[in-house]
Amino acid sequence: MWQKIKEYIGFNKRTPYVSKYFEETNIRASIYMSVVVIVLEVWMILRTLIKYVILSDKTRDFKWIVNHFSSYFLLLSMGVIMLVFAVRFLRKKTNSGKAATTFIILFSAVCIGFGINISMQDYAKGHQIITFLTMSLYVSALLIWRPFISFLVTSLTFIAFYIITNNAVEGAFYEGDKINYFTFWISLLMVSVSLYRQRLAEATKDENLEIANRNLEKMAVEDEATGIKNMNYFTEKSIEILQDPDTVLEKKIFLFLDITNFKTYNDHYGFKKGTEFLKEFALKTDETFHDAVVARLSDDHFAVFADREQARERLQAIRDFLHTQQNEIKMELKVGGYIPVKRDVNPRQACDRARYACGLIKKMYGQNYKEFDKQVDDDFHRRQYVVNTIDEAVEKGYIKVYYQPVVWSDEKKLCGCEALARWIDPNYGFLSPAQFIPVLEEHRQIHKLDACIFETVCRDLRSMLDQGRKVFPVSLNFSRLDFELMDAVNVLESLADKYQVPHDLIHVEITESALTNDLEELQKSMEKFRRDGYALWLDDFGSGYSSLNVLKDYSFDVLKIDMKFLSSFGENDKTKTIIESVINMADSLGMRTLTEGVETLDQAGFLQGAGCGRLQGYLYGKPMPLDELKNKIDDGTYEISERLA
Numbered sequence: 293m294w295q296k297i298k299e300y301i302g303f304n305k306r307t308p309y310v311s312k313y314f315e316e317t318n319i320r321a322s323i324y325m326s327v328v329v330i331v332l333e334v335w336m337i338l339r340t341l342i343k344y345v346i347l348s349d350k351t352r353d354f355k356w357i358v359n360h361f362s363s364y365f366l367l368l369s370m371g372v373i374m375l376v377f378a379v380r381f382l383r384k385k386t387n388s389g390k391a392a393t394t395f396i397i398l399f400s401a402v403c404i405g406f407g408i409n410i411s412m413q414d415y416a417k418g419h420q421i422i423t424f425l426t427m428s429l430y431v432s433a434l435l436i437w438r439p440f441i442s443f444l445v446t447s448l449t450f451i452a453f454y455i456i457t458n459n460a461v462e463g464a465f466y467e468g469d470k471i472n473y474f475t476f477w478i479s480l481l482m483v484s485v486s487l488y489r490q491r492l493a494e495a496t497k498d499e500n501l502e503i504a505n506r507n508l509e510k511m512a513v514e515d516e517a518t519g520i521k522n523m524n525y526f527t528e529k530s531i532e533i534l535q536d537p538d539t540v541l542e543k544k545i546f547l548f549l550d551i552t553n554f555k556t557y558n559d560h561y562g563f564k565k566g567t568e569f570l571k572e573f574a575l576k577t578d579e580t581f582h583d584a585v586v587a588r589l590s591d592d593h594f595a596v597f598a599d600r601e602q603a604r605e606r607l608q609a610i611r612d613f614l615h616t617q618q619n620e621i622k623m624e625l626k627v628g629g630y631i632p633v634k635r636d637v638n639p640r641q642a643c644d645r646a647r648y649a650c651g652l653i654k655k656m657y658g659q660n661y662k663e664f665d666k667q668v669d670d671d672f673h674r675r676q677y678v679v680n681t682i683d684e685a686v687e688k689g690y691i692k693v694y695y696q697p698v699v700w701s702d703e704k705k706l707c708g709c710e711a712l713a714r715w716i717d718p719n720y721g722f723l724s725p726a727q728f729i730p731v732l733e734e735h736r737q738i739h740k741l742d743a744c745i746f747e748t749v750c751r752d753l754r755s756m757l758d759q760g761r762k763v764f765p766v767s768l769n770f771s772r773l774d775f776e777l778m779d780a781v782n783v784l785e786s787l788a789d790k791y792q793v794p795h796d797l798i799h800v801e802i803t804e805s806a807l808t809n810d811l812e813e814l815q816k817s818m819e820k821f822r823r824d825g826y827a828l829w830l831d832d833f834g835s836g837y838s839s840l841n842v843l844k845d846y847s848f849d850v851l852k853i854d855m856k857f858l859s860s861f862g863e864n865d866k867t868k869t870i871i872e873s874v875i876n877m878a879d880s881l882g883m884r885t886l887t888e889g890v891e892t893l894d895q896a897g898f899l900q901g902a903g904c905g906r907l908q909g910y911l912y913g914k915p916m917p918l919d920e921l922k923n924k925i926d927d928g929t930y931e932i933s934e935r936l937a
């Protein structure tokens with residue numbers, strides 16, 4: 293209740309925005325007032341001058357002139373001064389607001405004094421008190437004071453006028469006039485309250501809009517989680533800097549910051565702590581690169597557009613900070629850099645390049661910074677090309693199957709081949725799997741390549757069968773993603789059907805790393821393959837961290853021992869012991885073995901002795917096109933074994 297009353301009479305606290313709004317509207321209103329007053333006073337001066345001085349036959353002495361003109365000149369000059377300050381204020385001249393307000397108050401006082409004076413003279417002559425009422429209306433109601441000020445000013449001037457006039461003119465107010473006078477006073481009060489309320493509502497609405505707008509603006513450029521800038525801001529600001537003719541491009545660099553192992557931190561300490569950590573990291577980065585453009589790109593990735601000069605030092609400071617923050621979980625800051633070469637480079641693309649360079653060192657221990665240089669650039673373009681061209685490559689036959697012989701360790705006769713993909717490109721020439729398989733996996737396009745390889749192998753087998761040739765089983769490499777991106781079992785099944793290829797001629801190779809995260813779907817697919825009569829081979833055994841778990845959870849027909857084991861053959865005695873025990877273990881689990889990467893007779897001899905059934909490696913032949921393999925079979929280089937399983 294009290295609050296409401298306080299609000300109505302204008303005692304409530306106003307926000308700076310609302311106060312400013314009132315100040316502005318008052319000053320604006322005072323412009324209209326001063327213009328009216330100026331016009332009026334000029335008119336009054338001219339009128340008096342012409343009527344009472346020039347056209348009059350009376351001589352006017354100095355006293356008469358002062359008496360008749362002083363109030364006009366006073367009001368005129370007040371009007372002019374107020375107009376000047378009000379206009380200055382609205383043109384955003386600083387400090388003129390206070391002066392304008394002071395003049396409004398002064399002007400109001402003069403107006404009221406003037407009103408009282410003129411109206412009293414008129415009243416004495418038996419006229420109405422129009423001037424006084426007009427001035428009161430101006431001052432207390434049209435100018436937006438707080439209502440209690442309007443009350444005060446209006447009441448005081450009404451009382452003053454009443455007393456002064458009553459004293460000067462005996463019995464001035466008739467009964468009826470008194471009532472009119474009182475009614476006018478009350479009406480003025482009402483008008484001022486109502487105008488005040490209306491202005492207040494407008495001001496508050498405006499303020500809310502302004503706040504909403506500011507929030508929207510903030511949201512548009514701010515990263516919600518960390519409070520630093522977001523990529524919208526980053527892009528815009530970087531473009532601005534790049535376009536500035538004073539910016540020397542070679543002195544600038546885009547940086548992509550990646551915190552490795554942050555996911556583990558998040559899993560370990562929980563999402564909330566993870567976010568807190570990110571926030572601290574973001575603030576530290578923002579602070580360290582205080583004169584650069586810093587933004588959060590996504591997750592634990594940040595983008596910086598800075599001067600090259602101190603960039604490395606500053607990154608080290610952030611890295612040091614990161615190291616002081618971690619305890620059980622070791623995190624590292626990996627950074628990729630890209631120096632812009634053109635002013636019109638798209639900052640997002642620049643960050644992509646920096647990110648790409650950063651990705652190259654992601655798994656390299658001890659290397660924490662990589663710049664996007666010429667070689668990286670070529671690599672980057674080739675990868676882009678691979679992703680963009682895979683459909684065309686499949687369609688136009690750039691994808692070829694090379695066959696690498698697999699032999700029995702005892703008789704050394706061919707017992708099968710592994711189908712390995714090659715991309716022979718009209719622009720890039722020969723591409724090896726390392727140049728396209730990881731990219732295709734990354735971009736979830738690998739199934740297109742694999743389906744193409746499967747079809748080529750089935751077609752090749754069919755044509756050999758049709759030619760009445762002796763055939764051999766071929767093992768196909770499956771990517772983990774094949775099971776996600778297509779119905780791998782169905783695809784192979786329908787191809788085998790289409791080309792009428794017996795299922796025992798196809799082996800399904802799945803790499804150990806594909807099986808680390810327990811995938812129910814994958815397990816189901818493997819069971820289907822087995823039911824359909826395809827042998828399942830475990831590829832690259834021993835290359836990952838959880839080889840033994842894989843053996844526990846899945847069952848395979850053949851275990852392919854990774855070639856990594858042979859790389860230290862002859863240097864490290866333990867190698868032999870390890871290989872032997874792997875072979876024995878596989879044996880006791882009912883699996884056959886194959887060792888990859890056999891390059892020397894020594895290795896072959898040892899493996900045969902250790903009981904490894906199949907061998908594959910350069911010693912017996914590199915991957916080669918089918919025609920070459922057929923020729924080698926025909927000329928007796930390879931003899932196809934009678935035993936094929």
Ligand code: C2E
Nearest residue numbers: 712713724725745769770771889890891908909910911915
């Ligand atoms: P992988 O399946 O383990 O294939 C064996 C790789 O070892 C082949 O490399 C082969 O050329 C190489 N190799 C064989 N013997 C020797 C040797 O004695 N010494 C040396 N140094 N290397 C040897 P390649 O053809 O470059 O293939 C690399 C990997 O790419 C393959 O490893 C496989 O994981 C993947 N890959 C190849 N073709 C395909 C495919 O059609 N689909 C899928 N998803 N992956 C494929």
Ligand code: MG
Nearest residue numbers: 710769801831
């Ligand atoms: Mg393989």
Ligand code: MG
Nearest residue numbers: 831832852888
């Ligand atoms: Mg392998």
